[in-house]
Amino acid sequence: MEKKELEYYKEKLLKLKTEILNNGVIRRKEDLEISSDDLPDEADIATAVINQQVTFNMRAREMEKLRNIEFALQRIEEGTYGHCDECDDPIGKKRLENQPWADLCITHAEEREREENRFKKVG
Template sequence: MEKAELKKFKELLLKMKSDIINSGVLNSREDLQVSTDDLADEADLANNVINQQVTFNMRNREFAKLRAIEVALERIEDGTYGHCEECDEAIGKKRLEHQPWADLCITHAEEREREEQRFKRIG
């Protein structure tokens, strides 16, 4: 990959990292507290639990994306960015433009997804 392209992807990854950190999603504690008023009403308590689950899911997704961005930035530094970790073939530019933290080519990404789906059904 050319230096100009690497620079473009690095800038994009750094912006995405900054956006996640500055979004407040990782620091929000609003949905994580249960009001004593909600404890008396089962519907309010259930709604509170649902909101907490949504918040946890959003945080987990953002943390996972942040970790993937960090790894992608490390791969830029060590010269392995843009290559599939399974087969070492180049990852398509369109894939990297859509998901710049991608570490697998589309073939291996689909294979991993099928395996994960299979384990979810088993487990």
């Protein structure tokens, strides 16, 4: 990958990282706290629990994306960015444009997804 392309993806990754850190999902606390004064009945408790779960899920997704962005930035520094971790083939430009933290070519990404889905069904 050319230096100009690497700089483009590095800037894109840094922008995404900044957006995640500044959007507040990771630091949001209002849905994580339940006050006993605010919960007069079971329906309110259920709503609060659902809101907590949604917040946990959003936070987990954002944290995972942030980790992947950090790994992608590290791969840029190491000179391995844009190549599949499994087969070392170049990752498609369209894939990197949509998911600049991608570490697998589409073939291996689909294979990993099938494996993960299979384990979810078994477990």
